[in-house]
Amino acid sequence: MELNEAIRQIKDKGYKTTAKRKDILMFFAEANGYRTAKDLIAYLESLYEGISFDTVYRNLHLFHEVGVLETTELNGEKHFRFSCTPYHHHHFICNDCGKTKELEICPMEEVQRSLGNYAIQDHKFEIYGLCPACQ
Structure with missing residues (x-):
């Protein structure tokens, strides 16, 4: 945005x-x-x-x-x-500098299969670590 x-x-x-x-x-x-x-x-x-x-x-x-x-x-x-995009997405977040990288994947299809008859209402998926500049 x-x-x-x-x-x-x-x-x-x-x-x-x-x-x-x-x-x-x-x-x-x-x-x-x-x-x-x-x-x-x-x-x-x-x-x-x-x-x-x-x-x-x-x-x-x-x-x-x-x-x-x-x-x-x-x-x-x-x-x-x-807000970076109007569509569903997730991020890698650097623990040191806070920069983010948008992820092109969402693990929810796999999660829904493994939870079977559970009613999922929402989710949040983020990966934390160090970006190349902070390593």
């Missing part, structure tokens, strides 16, 4: 695109991979003195809800990134 598309998507859902929201989106547009709320706050503090944690978290969750940001959990902490 690119910045202008994210802004349009937020407007289409009936939300305002304030300067702070645009700066939050810019942060993720420039990031290559998942970032934490702490990373975002450090970035925003240089632009907005005394920015509140509530403002940051409220916007992160709003952007996730409207589909602009994807989320994952790494080391017990929620991480966010721009």
